[in-house]
Amino acid sequence: MSLLELRGVSVDYDGTPVLRDVDLDLADGELVLVSGPTGSGKSTLLGVVTGLVPRFSGGTLVGDVLLDDVSVVHAAPRERAHAVGYVGQDPLAGFVTDTVEEELAYGMEQLGLPPETMRRRVEETLDLLGIADLRGRDLRTLSGGQQQRVAIGAVLTMHPRLLVLDEPTSALDPTAAEDVLATLTRLVHDLGVTVLLAEHRLERVVPFADRMVLLGADGRVQVGEPADLLETSPVVPPLVELGRAAGWSPLPLSVREARRRARALDLVPPAEAVSVDPAPGVDVRRLSVVHGRTVAVREVSLPLGAGRVTALMGRNGAGKSSLLWAVQGSGPRQAGSVRVAPSGSDPADLKAGGRRSLVGLLPQQAGDLLYLETVDEECAAGGPRTRGLLDELVPGIPGDRHPRDLSEGQRLALALALVLAGDPPVLLLDEPTRGLDYGAKAALARTLRRLATDGRTVVVSTHDVEFVAQAADEVVVLADGEVVSRGPARRVVAESPAFAPQVTKVLGAPWLRVDEVAAALEGRGS
Amino acid sequence: MSTPAAVPVSRRTALVLALASLGGLMMLLWPLLLRVPPDTERIDPPFLFLALLPVVIAVVLAELSEGGLDTRVLAVLGVLSAVIAVLRGISAGTGGIELVFFLLVLAGRVFGPGFGFVLGVTSLFASALMTAGVGPWLPFQMLVSAWVGMGAGLLPRRVTGRAEIVMLVVYGVLAAYLYGLLMNLSGWPFLLGIVVPGHEQTALSFDPGAPLWENLRRFGAFTLITSTGSFDTGRAITNAVAIAVLGPAVLTTLRRAARRATVRGHVDPARTAA
Amino acid sequence: MSSARLPRDLHPVAWWVWAIGLAVAASSTTNPLVLLTVVAVASLVVFARRSEQPWARAFRLYVLVAVVIVVMRVLFRVLLGGGVGGGHVLLDLPEVPLPDWVLGLRLLGPVTRESVLAGLYDGLRLGAVVVCVGAANALANPKRLLRSVPAALHEVGTALVVAVTVLPQLAESARRVRAAQALRAGDERRTGRLRRQLVPVLEDALDRSLQLAAGMDTRGYGRAGTATPAERRVTGALMLTGLCGVCVGTYAVLDTSVPRLLGTPMLVLGVAAAVAGLLSAGRRVGRTRYRPDPWRWPEFAVMASGIATGAVLHWVSEHQLVVAYPDLASFPQVTLVALLGSLVGLLAAVAAPEPRPVTS
Structure with a gap:
């Protein structure tokens, strides 16, 4: 018997179909991954299961949703809450109370459970997720990974049989993401909870998935074993890309499998790029940033070359954002100086206008930059070059669209165009890859490479190791506000397993990207 | 724009609102209504009303939320209350530059009279909780700002574009003065005392024995001297400027939110059953 | 002890x-x-x-x-x-x-x-x-x-809880937006700056409110039973009676030429009916409380x-x-x-x- 069943479900928003004739069966105790390009309706599918679609989203739903063979298609999300738990993308935005313990109890209070049961379940859940020492903490003071685990716990206390998660690791650093995923697999294995999970970064989740739902651009879905579906999927993790390039069948889904297959490959390693000393771009000297009593950045000295893309990596809270803001000159600085070539002036000494024509910064929440009602108005306010820049980045965005209605990638491009409008020789980007799918990330990587080729100094902070492999020349790893390693991407990434992309994990250094392997395979063939 | 009302107002709710407003108005205007036998020794301001008014407000709120508010409307209500509380917190102590009504008026306009009423109450209450400003004045403030929010929701719907902004500016100015006037009225007998035969009071104090006109004159002078000329005018100007300048942008933002908060997609039953 | x-x-x-x-x-x-x-x-x-x-x-x-x-x-x-x-x-x-x-x-x-x-x-x-x-x-x-x-004011109470919870986030969002707006060109006039500050904060806050609503609804908020039409009529009648009582009572307290019976007794009656109405309206809510204050x-x-x-x-x-x-x-x-x-x-x-x- 299936736990939850979708029968012939179609959804359209104002006549635009998003899902078409979806049939899906979820059994007890399996982990099902939902994948597809951005805008293919992953969130919509999850919403149909939780009941948020169409009640919260608008649109029309046709078809039937069965929970334990009883139709619940007319039931609001709250009427499904006892069986279906939902964790959104940003856990902080979904928190209703302000301490961990109250948050865990909230759902049970709504269900009207007796106080003794609530007390017992809160304690059990605290232990199950390993967050017992956080019980009295203010939710806002928790790290991203802790917040995500509390959000999962807050749903688990209601003892749902199905857990629906929308990109639970998109904002987390690799280690925290692995923690959360390990928690999820444990729930599946130990408690028999069914997990339905949407995720952009497939490389993180595919090894854990029992089945996969692949959404196509036409709104139809394919359901099956991950290995089968990934043969033809338009979005695949680098591992699968590697497998395709090497012609492996069946495709490897874990690094271990791939390694075994890779032994047979005999490739000439890519030539070490001849490293010319770059022209000086930005010279950061003994920079320190202090927030209250915590030292966010401690005496960081960092020469950054012009014409290079430098990736800034490190855990959440390692000081990446603080460093970028301090370099830009808008953020607080305790000590130290920044010199931008060729004039050698420090952006912190300038007014806002001068600062941004010297150093551009794209903040983490790119939407913070936008305040007008149409794309055209934004471009007009940004300066004469903005529209042209935008069309270079992502052509064809309609000018009368509201900036908030754009897709993640389009909005990012608009924000980037606004930052680049002042033509700064230095460009800093804070976590730009959040919420982007593989296609959008590849486009961003190309953009950054082009900007660097034009002679700009580009610094990008990110958790995404695969993006680093595509975009960066150099990598700087921060920990606790200090630089712990620095150098060419190929070397730094090979040194630390946590930051190694999948290709490096499989083939070892100096391999970094699938296209290198593909080129080498081709070279061998000819 | 035909978005459904965020907080529906049924005929019964409207009746409750009207009765409560009448009661509240009497409690605010009591000095003008008070009629006592001429030989009264002593008159106290009716502290009783301070306790009664919260009950009246509670009844209206209970009635407005009786059918169960939509979760999204509730969340928007909470968030807007917090924003208004912040605006109030920022503008407090800057000499009459008060931005309280600007957002209340715009939100009442977009989300409708029922929402405006509730928002008026919750925003003032939230700001009082936050700045620890709960005091005897609070029920009166909540009631009057609830009227301001409700009134904004009752303005004619058909007016759009520039005319709408002009209308809202005018309403904002009126609301600012009216709010000041009513708050002064509620504080007047408390602040200046009440004239009792045999005891002297200030020439502007409330005199229950005097005719209505005389008391109006005294109150008029009091309010003119204390705030109408300064604080209230400051408040009126700031609100007018804020609505005129920020109004269009904020209205767009709020309307987008209102659309998303009141949209109800539907399950197609005919095709579902098939 | x-x-x-x-x-x-x-x-x-x-x-x-x-x-x-x-x-x-x-x-x-x-x-x-x-x-x-x-x-x-x-x-x-x-x-x-x-x-x-x-x-x-x-x-x-x-x-x-x-x-x-x-x-x-x-x-x-x-x-x-x-x-x-x-x-x-x-x-x-x-x-x-x-x-x-x-x-x-x-x-x-x-x-x-x-x-x-x-x-x-x-x-x-x-x-x-x-x-x-x-x-x-x-x-x-x-x-x-x-x-x-x-219980009758549970919804409004929840809105207030949301407001109190959101407030620190608003401060954070305002700080972020101010910093971010300095990174782009735009309206530099005084009112324009205000708009650049307010609109993104408001958009951000309203976006969050919808996510919060989704979080609340999927966790069972508001799923408690609904009142029957008869109960609702009783609630409405009690509240209306209460308000009438309060109105008449208030007037009678102020105007001493009105019979005394309409004064304080009427007020008491009105408040009693109003409170009964509130209690009746609150019955439909069926939640429990975690670690209630003893x-x-x-x-x-x-x-x-x-x-x-x-x-x-x-x-x-x-x-x-x-x-x-x-x-x-x-x-x-x-x-x-x-x-x-x-x-x-x-x-x-x-x-x-x-x-x-x-x-x-």
Whole structure:
């Protein structure tokens, strides 16, 4: 018997179909991954299961949703809450109370459970997720990974049989993401909870998935074993890309499998790029940033070359954002100086206008930059070059669209165009890859490479190791506000397993990207 | 724009609102209504009303939320209350530059009279909780700002574009003065005392024995001297400027939110059953 | 020491009832000695039993407001009230007649002891009420108070909880947006800057509110049963009756030419019907509470001490007029009843347990 069943479900928003004739069966105790390009309706599918679609989203739903063979298609999300738990993308935005313990109890209070049961379940859940020492903490003071685990716990206390998660690791650093995923697999294995999970970064989740739902651009879905579906999927993790390039069948889904297959490959390693000393771009000297009593950045000295893309990596809270803001000159600085070539002036000494024509910064929440009602108005306010820049980045965005209605990638491009409008020789980007799918990330990587080729100094902070492999020349790893390693991407990434992309994990250094392997395979063939 | 009302107002709710407003108005205007036998020794301001008014407000709120508010409307209500509380917190102590009504008026306009009423109450209450400003004045403030929010929701719907902004500016100015006037009225007998035969009071104090006109004159002078000329005018100007300048942008933002908060997609039953 | 008095936060409602009792006491007298005693009692209890949470520090603000009220009262007397009636002239200020169009007012003039004292006494009364309310603000945890709103106001209470929770996030978002807007070109005028600040913050906040709503709804918020049409009709009838009663009662209290029967009895009836309506409206909500604030004997004791203070001083205002409203010509007197009555409030400090220490 299936736990939850979708029968012939179609959804359209104002006549635009998003899902078409979806049939899906979820059994007890399996982990099902939902994948597809951005805008293919992953969130919509999850919403149909939780009941948020169409009640919260608008649109029309046709078809039937069965929970334990009883139709619940007319039931609001709250009427499904006892069986279906939902964790959104940003856990902080979904928190209703302000301490961990109250948050865990909230759902049970709504269900009207007796106080003794609530007390017992809160304690059990605290232990199950390993967050017992956080019980009295203010939710806002928790790290991203802790917040995500509390959000999962807050749903688990209601003892749902199905857990629906929308990109639970998109904002987390690799280690925290692995923690959360390990928690999820444990729930599946130990408690028999069914997990339905949407995720952009497939490389993180595919090894854990029992089945996969692949959404196509036409709104139809394919359901099956991950290995089968990934043969033809338009979005695949680098591992699968590697497998395709090497012609492996069946495709490897874990690094271990791939390694075994890779032994047979005999490739000439890519030539070490001849490293010319770059022209000086930005010279950061003994920079320190202090927030209250915590030292966010401690005496960081960092020469950054012009014409290079430098990736800034490190855990959440390692000081990446603080460093970028301090370099830009808008953020607080305790000590130290920044010199931008060729004039050698420090952006912190300038007014806002001068600062941004010297150093551009794209903040983490790119939407913070936008305040007008149409794309055209934004471009007009940004300066004469903005529209042209935008069309270079992502052509064809309609000018009368509201900036908030754009897709993640389009909005990012608009924000980037606004930052680049002042033509700064230095460009800093804070976590730009959040919420982007593989296609959008590849486009961003190309953009950054082009900007660097034009002679700009580009610094990008990110958790995404695969993006680093595509975009960066150099990598700087921060920990606790200090630089712990620095150098060419190929070397730094090979040194630390946590930051190694999948290709490096499989083939070892100096391999970094699938296209290198593909080129080498081709070279061998000819 | 035909978005459904965020907080529906049924005929019964409207009746409750009207009765409560009448009661509240009497409690605010009591000095003008008070009629006592001429030989009264002593008159106290009716502290009783301070306790009664919260009950009246509670009844209206209970009635407005009786059918169960939509979760999204509730969340928007909470968030807007917090924003208004912040605006109030920022503008407090800057000499009459008060931005309280600007957002209340715009939100009442977009989300409708029922929402405006509730928002008026919750925003003032939230700001009082936050700045620890709960005091005897609070029920009166909540009631009057609830009227301001409700009134904004009752303005004619058909007016759009520039005319709408002009209308809202005018309403904002009126609301600012009216709010000041009513708050002064509620504080007047408390602040200046009440004239009792045999005891002297200030020439502007409330005199229950005097005719209505005389008391109006005294109150008029009091309010003119204390705030109408300064604080209230400051408040009126700031609100007018804020609505005129920020109004269009904020209205767009709020309307987008209102659309998303009141949209109800539907399950197609005919095709579902098939 | 009984387990009821182990360190914990007293139920916020108990503190509010206590404070309202004290406020009633303060509002029923103008005797400065009694008023100062009440203020002292409230302050002592605050110092003895407040926690280290931020709201506990607000007490100073209330005291400040009270002082401002008293000063205002006296100043108005001096400014506007001079020269009316007789009395001991303290200070003979020149009188400034204003032109006729200012309604024939006179400013300044001789300042009499009586007029200053009258202003002082009246001001003290309102100031004392403010201090009592301030005490409640400092002692009761506002968030826990919101959790104890009557069931009928559950929705509005939830909106307030949301507001209080969102507030720190708003501050954070405002800071972020200000920093971000400096990174792009745009409107540099003053109003334009305001727009650049406000619109993104508002968009962000409203986006969040929808996510929050999704979080609440999927966790079962509002799934409690609905009332039957009959129950709803009863609720509506009770509320309407209550409001009618309050309206008629209010008018009758103000206009003494109306039969007395329509006054206080009508008000009582109205409030009773309204409260019954609220209770009836609250029945449909079927939630439970995790670790509810217990209500044990210290809560009763604290509440009782406040109520007793209010009751005694109300009695004094009815039966000992000279004490409650002293003559301005002589030094005010106090009776033992009035003094003891106002001191009863101190028992709250003894009965209430120590607040729970703050842990980070």
